[in-house]
Amino acid sequence: MYSDSCSFIRPLPASTALDVIGDVHGEWEALQQLLHFLGYDENGRHKHGRKLVFVGDLCDRGPDSPAVLDWVIQAVAAENAFTIIGNHELNLLIDDPKDGSGWYFDNRLQDETRFAPWQHYPKDKRRQLQETMAQWPLILQRDDLRIVHAAWLPESIDKLIHCGEKSLIKQYHYWENRFFDDFRQTEWYESYIQETQQLKTELEDENYTMPFQPGVAHYDLLRSCHNPIRALTSGIQALTQQPFYINGRWRFTVRKPWWQQYTDPVAVIIGHYWRSWYGTAGVAEHRKDLFPEPPTHWLGKQQQVFCVDFSIGARWRERKNAILPADSRMHLAALRWPENLIMLNSGKYCPAQRNR
Template sequence: MPELVQQLPDGPIDFIGDVHGELDALQRVLTHLGYRSDGSHAEGRHLVFLGDLVDRGPDSPAVALLVRQLVINRHASCILGNHEMNVLLGKHRTYNRWLGHREGISGPLEQAPQRMATDSERVKILDFFRTLPVVLEHDELRVVHACWDARAVEVLRRAGPDADVVSCLRVADDALRRATVVGASDPCAKANLNPIRRLLCGPEIPAFEGASRSTVRTPWWQTDHGDQRTCVFGHYCRVFLGEGPAAEIERREHPFGGMKRRWTWASERTICVDFGISRRWSERLSGQDPALFQTRLAAFRWPETVLVDDLGHEIQPGTADAGFSL
C-alpha cells in the first residue's frame, strides 16, 4: 500500500491534466514537451499526471498502461483522480465500460468507441491504481486532483505508510452515515466532509433552482489562503461553452463560469490544468472537423509556468480575473 501523501521530486516538472483515455492527444503532448518514447527527457524533466487517466475516451487501457510504464521507469508520478477511485470502488458507469461490464447509464456516450481492456490489462491497471497516492508536495508545490484542503490532507498524512485509500474512503463514508444529524440534512455532507472525496472531487453546495443536478461544484481556489505554495490541480473541465439555454445553465453551474478567459490561473497561486479533453469523444461523435475541436489536453511546466497543449501551442496563462469565457 502507498503512503497517501508523498514527496514530489526536485527539479523541473511537467504536470499533465486529466487524459480520459485520449491516447493520441497524450502522445502528442509528450512529444511537444520533448519526452522520448521511454519517458526520459534530455533535460531530466519529470512528468506528473494529475489523475483521471481513464474513461470516456477511445483507449483508456493504453493510457493507463503507458503511464504505469512511465512510473515504473521512474520518469513519472501519478496521483489518483475520482475516476480511478470509482474503478477501485467497482462502480460501473457508461464511461468506464472499457473494464468489461455492460451495465451503466445509457446516453450518447454509448455510441463512442472504447477499446476494451483484456483480462491481463485489467489486472495490471487495477494493481497500478492501488499504488497511487492522493497528494504530492514539496516546499514549493502542492498537487491534488480536484481540491486542496489542508485539514483533509492532514487526515491522509496521519493515515500512515500502509493506508488503503478505498478503506479510508469507506470508513469516512460510514462515519458520516452514522452522524445522521449532518448526513440526513445536508446533500453535500459526503462530498465535503469525507476527506478523500473532498480532495478527489472538490467541495459542493446545494444547487440553485433550475440546475441540472442537485449539487454544484464550488470554486474553492477563491478562498485558498494560508499556504504560499503553488497548487496544481485538474478535474474542472475548462471547456469552451457555446450559446443557448443549455450552455447558459452550464455556465452558471461551472465553478470557472464567472471567469472570462480559459487559459488563466485559477487564483494567484492555483492553476487548474484540465482543458476539457474529457469531452473530445463528443466532438468526435458530432462529426465535426478535428481541426475545429475546442477541447485540449495540456501540460503545465514548472518552474517556467507555461502551458503546452496537444497542438504544440505554448501559452502563458493569464491572471485569474482577465479575458473572456471558459
C-alpha cells in the same frame, strides 16, 4: 510541507523541471501529440531530464483508456513520470461503475452506444491494474508546488493522515461508513430516503422536469466534504436551487471554487474542473461561475491555483458529431514548471498569467 510518511502523500524531485498534464480521459492520440510537443520520447524520457506529472483522471470516456493507463504505468515504473489518483481512478478502485467507464466495467452496457468504439481492458489484467493504481498517491508536493486532483483542503489532508489506515480503499470505506452513520442523524435523512424511493427512476431521467430535492441535495453536499478522499479527488460542493442533469443523473449541488479561500504561498496545480480554452462561451450554466478569469490565468485571490484540465474529456461528443480533431474545442494541456508555460496538444503554447 506535509510529512511524506503518509502513504497518500509523495514527494516530487526538488530541483527538476516538470510538465504537469491535465485530465487525459482515455484520449491516447492527444496524449501522444502533447508528449511530442513537450519533447518526450516513446518511453517518457526527456533529453533535458524533465519529468512528467499527471493530475489524475487518466481514464474513462475516451477511446483508449487501456493504452493511456499502460503507458503511464510504465513511465512511472521507469521513474520518468509521477501520477496521482483522480475521481475516475477512485471509482475503478472501489468498483463503482460510472458514466464512461464501460471500457472496464462490463455492466455499463449503456456506455457502448454513447462512448464506443473504444478499447476494453482485458479481464485477466484488471486485478493487476487495480493493485497498481491502489499504490498511487493522492498528493504530490515539494517546497514550491503541490499537485492534487480537485482540491487542496488542509482539513481533509489532516483527516487522511490521522486516520492511520494505510490502504486507500479501506480508508475510503471507513469514511463512507462514518458519513452514512452521521447522515442518519441529520434532519435530511428522512427526506433523502423518501425522495430516492419516490423518484428512483426520475432522478436518472433527463427528460423529467426535476424540482429541487432538499434531501438528495444535502446528502450530496455533506458527503462531498465528509470523506477526505472524495473531497480531494472530487472537490467540495455548494447547493444550487436550479437542478441540472449531467453524467446520467440530476444534480442539486455545484462545484465550489475552493481556491478563492486559498492563501498559502505555495502554488497548487489541479485538474477535474473542465476549464474551457475559449472562456465561458458554450460552457454549461452550472459551471460558468467557476472560472470568471481568462483560461490562461491562475485562480483565486492569491492567484496560486492553476487548473490544467481543458475539457479533453468531452472530445467524445465532438467525435459523435463528426468534428475533426483539428477543429476541436477540447484540449489536453500541460503546465511547464517552473517556466509557467501552457502547452496544448495542438502545439500551441503561451504563458500562464498572474495579474499582480
